[in-house]
Amino acid sequence: MATERSRAFVPGHVTAFFSAHPDPDPAVAGSRGAGVTLTDGVETLVVPDADDHAAESRAENPSGGDGGAPTVTLDGEETTMGVVDDVLDALGVRTAADHVALASDVPVGAGFGVSGAAALGTALAANEAFDLGRSENELVRIAHVAEVERGTGLGDVVAQARGGVPIRIEPGAPGHGELDGIPTTARVEYVTFGELSTEAVLAGDTTTLSDAGERALTRLRRDPRPATLMAASREFAADADLLVSEVDAAIDDVTAAGGSASMAMLGRTVFALGAGLSAAGYDPSVCHTHVTGARLVDDASRSSRR
Amino acid sequence: MATERSRAFVPGHVTAFFSAHPDPDPAVAGSRGAGVTLTDGVETLVVPDADDHAAESRAENPSGGDGGAPTVTLDGEETTMGVVDDVLDALGVRTAADHVALASDVPVGAGFGVSGAAALGTALAANEAFDLGRSENELVRIAHVAEVERGTGLGDVVAQARGGVPIRIEPGAPGHGELDGIPTTARVEYVTFGELSTEAVLAGDTTTLSDAGERALTRLRRDPRPATLMAASREFAADADLLVSEVDAAIDDVTAAGGSASMAMLGRTVFALGAGLSAAGYDPSVCHTHVTGARLVDDASRSSRR
Numbered sequence: 001m002a003t004e005r006s007r008a009f010v011p012g013h014v015t016a017f018f019s020a021h022p023d024p025d026p027a028v029a030g031s032r033g034a035g036v037t038l039t040d041g042v043e044t045l046v047v048p049d050a051d052d053h054a055a056e057s058r059a060e061n062p063s064g065g066d067g068g069a070p071t072v073t074l075d076g077e078e079t080t081m082g083v084v085d086d087v088l089d090a091l092g093v094r095t096a097a098d099h100v101a102l103a104s105d106v107p108v109g110a111g112f113g114v115s116g117a118a119a120l121g122t123a124l125a126a127n128e129a130f131d132l133g134r135s136e137n138e139l140v141r142i143a144h145v146a147e148v149e150r151g152t153g154l155g156d157v158v159a160q161a162r163g164g165v166p167i168r169i170e171p172g173a174p175g176h177g178e179l180d181g182i183p184t185t186a187r188v189e190y191v192t193f194g195e196l197s198t199e200a201v202l203a204g205d206t207t208t209l210s211d212a213g214e215r216a217l218t219r220l221r222r223d224p225r226p227a228t229l230m231a232a233s234r235e236f237a238a239d240a241d242l243l244v245s246e247v248d249a250a251i252d253d254v255t256a257a258g259g260s261a262s263m264a265m266l267g268r269t270v271f272a273l274g275a276g277l278s279a280a281g282y283d284p285s286v287c288h289t290h291v292t293g294a295r296l297v298d299d300a301s302r303s304s305r306r
Numbered sequence: 307m308a309t310e311r312s313r314a315f316v317p318g319h320v321t322a323f324f325s326a327h328p329d330p331d332p333a334v335a336g337s338r339g340a341g342v343t344l345t346d347g348v349e350t351l352v353v354p355d356a357d358d359h360a361a362e363s364r365a366e367n368p369s370g371g372d373g374g375a376p377t378v379t380l381d382g383e384e385t386t387m388g389v390v391d392d393v394l395d396a397l398g399v400r401t402a403a404d405h406v407a408l409a410s411d412v413p414v415g416a417g418f419g420v421s422g423a424a425a426l427g428t429a430l431a432a433n434e435a436f437d438l439g440r441s442e443n444e445l446v447r448i449a450h451v452a453e454v455e456r457g458t459g460l461g462d463v464v465a466q467a468r469g470g471v472p473i474r475i476e477p478g479a480p481g482h483g484e485l486d487g488i489p490t491t492a493r494v495e496y497v498t499f500g501e502l503s504t505e506a507v508l509a510g511d512t513t514t515l516s517d518a519g520e521r522a523l524t525r526l527r528r529d530p531r532p533a534t535l536m537a538a539s540r541e542f543a544a545d546a547d548l549l550v551s552e553v554d555a556a557i558d559d560v561t562a563a564g565g566s567a568s569m570a571m572l573g574r575t576v577f578a579l580g581a582g583l584s585a586a587g588y589d590p591s592v593c594h595t596h597v598t599g600a601r602l603v604d605d606a607s608r609s610s611r612r
Contacts, residue, residue, distance in 0.1 A: 221441070
């Protein structure tokens with residue numbers, strides 16, 4: 001088994017609205033909805049154990065020394081991330097990895113799909129690092145299943161795999177789900193006021209939320225334009241009773257300044273297409289819609305890409 | 307109707323192998339197979355008529371003056387391209403467009419999917435230029451249908467929409483077809499010896515070809531790695547009796563030099579992953595696998611993309 005350190009970049013994903021579709025099979029479970037993938041995202045580095053022969057001794061003593069689970073870091077700080085562990089387990093390489101280093105442009109727990117990005121980035125980079133020969137659909141499925149089983153997300157992974165401005169028509173992993181997209185590129189601004197627990201919302205009663213999400217999706221599919229995405233998102237936030245006060249106030253400020261903003265689902269985050277937050281006097285982070293979707297990072301393609 | 311000139315870039319697509327799946331419904335018809343999308347491709351510029359009011363006079367005199375069909379140019383030379391006309395017709399904007407300018411990095415008729423790129427680029431750029439509000443799947447379907455009806459291709463459009471190293475698991479446009487991909491990035495080299503007519507091959511008996519294509523797909527899906535893609539492609543070229551002598555000789559040269567090459571389906575073109583053609587003493591064009599897939603081009607996203 002060839003082993004080399006490998007990196008993947010996965011765009012952040014701001015969900016504009018969604019409906020939850022649980023299922024006993026985590027590959028079938030997921031969400032319908034729409035959102036925006038971002039050039040701000042998460043880079044994942046997977047580093048195999050240096051010594052290939054270590055794998056044999058490790059089999060006899062899985063918890064000892066460097067033969068155990070890999071170290072996981074986020075922006076240099078040691079952390080634990082269930083989805084990373086689960087993806088490595090699903091690929092059969094958890095004890096063969098030395099460490100997984102995540103570097104995020106976007107805050108955790110604020111509605112940018114960091115856990116989905118970590119899951120998918122780990123899958124792509126580990127497949128490359130250990131030359132596992134899995135297809136892209138298989139890797140997306142493994143990352144999606146990890147997210148669903150951990151309760152950290154329902155639709156980020158498939159959206160992040162696709163890139164652009166994805167519409168999730170049918171829930172679930174490749175082979176079950178179905179995607180479309182709004183053909184557009186746009187500047188995206190965002191301001192985060194703090195964390196909001198996706199797990200807590202998804203674990204509660206999601207009936208009202210999902211009804212609002214289905215209405216928003218019907219509206220967007222009738223007119224798949226950026227302006228309709230933002231309007232449907234605001235209506236969803238109000239109908240599903242998810243708006244937090246700082247975000248609500250910021251949306252009003254942007255609207256008053258002639259722009260269009262909404263809330264990231266689920267985070268204390270306001271996002272705008274164009275320069276709406278700047279125009280309203282905020283000091284937002286600025287990025288763009290991500291045209292690519294999740295991908296391996298290599299220096300050759302980086303320099304020549306167009 | 308807002309109108310502004312709009313541009314789209316669509317990657318070239320080299321088909322490694324395929325099986326043909328005709329159907330009375332052109333959205334259902336298509337091909338299974340696999341290939342490589344390229345950073346070399348086609349940029350399409352759609353320019354609406356300058357005068358919006360011209361549309362009214364044009365309705366009365368559709369063939370007169372600038373009220374008729376748009377001028378189509380390829381690398382500055384006036385040309386005719388059935389798929390471009392058909393896509394504009396399907397979108398209802400053929401008489402509202404002043405001209406469509408195609409700029410291609412790759413040669414026409416040599417197995418790079420230029421007609422598919424022109425069809426899809428026209429769809430994306432016209433949707434933006436005339437603010438038509440179609441979704442990405444709808445635009446891909448329109449371009450795919452134009453290709454199939456003109457007999458110029460069966461699987462390029464869906465592959466070019468996706469990018470990367472696409473595997474076409476099920477034939478047809480979005481909603482019918484199904485795609486996977488090999489998660490890899492690679493340098494791609496190619497040399498073209500001349501044209502080969504896709505129309506002529508597709509119009510003949512494709513039974514042997516399709517049997518060989520199905521075997522190649524089974525082989526690749528069992529082991530979705532770049533090396534297997536190339537080996538399956540060479541086997542397909544031999545089994546389907548498509549190899550032309552210059553390409554056959556070049557493949558042998560690359561193999562003798564320790565590399566891996568195959569023939570672009572359908573063109574007098576040899577392509578290699580890595581530096582196989584250079585190593586064998588050829589002077590190839592060099593590009594990379596395209597990570598993005600077809601997309602609108604705007605200067606803001608171009609400078610900030612990562």
